[in-house]
Amino acid sequence: MSILSVHNLSKRYAWRASGFKMKYKWAVDDVSFDIAPREIVAIVGESGSGKTTLARCLLRLIPADHGSVLFENQDIFTLDRSALRQLRPSMQMIFQHPGRALNPRHTVGQTLTEALQVHRDISETGCRAEALRLLDRVGLNASYWHRHPSELSGGQQQRVVIARALSTQPRFLIADEPTSSLDAMVRQKIMVLLDELTKARHMTLLIITHDIRTASHYANRIGVMQQGKLIEMQPTQELLSAPQHEYTHQLIAHAFATPETIDQHELALERETQ
Numbered sequence: 001m002s003i004l005s006v007h008n009l010s011k012r013y014a015w016r017a018s019g020f021k022m023k024y025k026w027a028v029d030d031v032s033f034d035i036a037p038r039e040i041v042a043i044v045g046e047s048g049s050g051k052t053t054l055a056r057c058l059l060r061l062i063p064a065d066h067g068s069v070l071f072e073n074q075d076i077f078t079l080d081r082s083a084l085r086q087l088r089p090s091m092q093m094i095f096q097h098p099g100r101a102l103n104p105r106h107t108v109g110q111t112l113t114e115a116l117q118v119h120r121d122i123s124e125t126g127c128r129a130e131a132l133r134l135l136d137r138v139g140l141n142a143s144y145w146h147r148h149p150s151e152l153s154g155g156q157q158q159r160v161v162i163a164r165a166l167s168t169q170p171r172f173l174i175a176d177e178p179t180s181s182l183d184a185m186v187r188q189k190i191m192v193l194l195d196e197l198t199k200a201r202h203m204t205l206l207i208i209t210h211d212i213r214t215a216s217h218y219a220n221r222i223g224v225m226q227q228g229k230l231i232e233m234q235p236t237q238e239l240l241s242a243p244q245h246e247y248t249h250q251l252i253a254h255a256f257a258t259p260e261t262i263d264q265h266e267l268a269l270e271r272e273t274q
C-alpha cells in the first residue's frame with residue numbers, strides 16, 4: 001500500500017537555442033517510485049538534477065509531460081479543478097527560501113489565520129486558538145503573533161512556513177531544501193522539528209536536499225537523482241553501505257569526508273529533552 005505512486009514521470013523544458021529554434025531538456029526523465037504511508041524519503045542530487053521540478057510535478061504545481069502520480073490511489077493528473085482543490089490541503093510543500101514564501105505585509109498571526117480560514121470551516125475564536133497552538137508546536141510563542149517576516153530570523157520564518165503548511169492538516173509533505181538558506185545549527189533544529197512533527201502527526205515526508213549526509217540522519221530511504229533520472233533508491237543503510245552507482249558512491253564519499261559542523265549526539269540529547 002502506497003500513499004504516493006509515481007510511474008514513468010517525465011518533464012521537459014523548452015529553451016530557445018540560436019535563432020528561433022526551440023530545444024528541449026528533460027529535467028525529469030522517466031522517474032518511478034513509491035512512498036509508503038509515514039515513510040520519510042529523501043531525494044538527493046546535485047544542483048540542476050531535477051529535484052524541484054520533480055517535487056512540483058508530484059503536487060501538480062506544474063504539468064508533467066508523461067507519466068502518472070497516484071496520491072492515495074487517485075491519479076492527480078486527471079483530477080478536475082474542484083477535485084484538485086479538495087485534495088490540495090492534504091499535500092503541502094515547504095520551499096527553500098522562507099522569506100520569499102511569506103507575504104511581507106502580513107503578520108505571523110494574519111498568515112496563520114488566513115491559511116486556517118481558507119481550508120477549514122473554523123470560527124474566529126477557534127481560528128486564533130488553533131493558530132497559537134500551531135505556533136507553539138513549531139517552537140514560537142504568542143509574542144511572535146504581531147511580527148512581520150522582516151522582524152524574524154530565517155529559522156523563525158521557516159518555523160512560520162512549517163506552521164502554515166500544518167494548518168491544512170496535510171498527510172503528505174514535501175520539503176524542498178527547507179534549510180539551505182539557514183546556518184548550520186538552525187538547519188539541524190529545523191530538520192529535527194520536521195522529523196518530530198512528521199512522526200507525531202503520522203505524516204509522510206519527502207525531503208529534497210543536495211546533502212546526502214543530512215538525508216541519511218532522517219530518511220528511511222534515499223533516492224539519488226542525476227540529470228533528471230532517479231538512478232537508484234534504497235533503504236538508507238543499504239544505500240550508504242552498498243551504493244549501486246559510482247555517482248552515489250562519490251556523493252557519499254564527498255559528504256562524509258568532512259567533519260560535521262553539528263554534533264549529532266548533542267542534537268539527539270536536545271531532541272530527548274524537548
Ligand SMILES: Nc1ncnc2c1ncn2[C@@H]1O[C@H](COP(=O)(O)OP(=O)(O)OP(=O)(O)O)[C@@H](O)[C@H]1O
Nearest residue numbers: 013014027045046047048049050051052053054210
Ligand atoms: N522554468 C524553467 N524553464 C526552463 N528550464 C528550467 C526551468 N526550471 C528548471 N529548469 C532547468 O531544469 C533542470 C532541473 O532544474 P531543477 O530546478 O529541477 O533542479 P534542482 O535539482 O532542484 O536544482 P537545485 O539543487 O539548484 O535547486 C535545470 O537544468 C534547470 O536549469
Ligand SMILES: [Mg+2]
Nearest residue numbers: 051052053177
Ligand atoms: Mg531545487
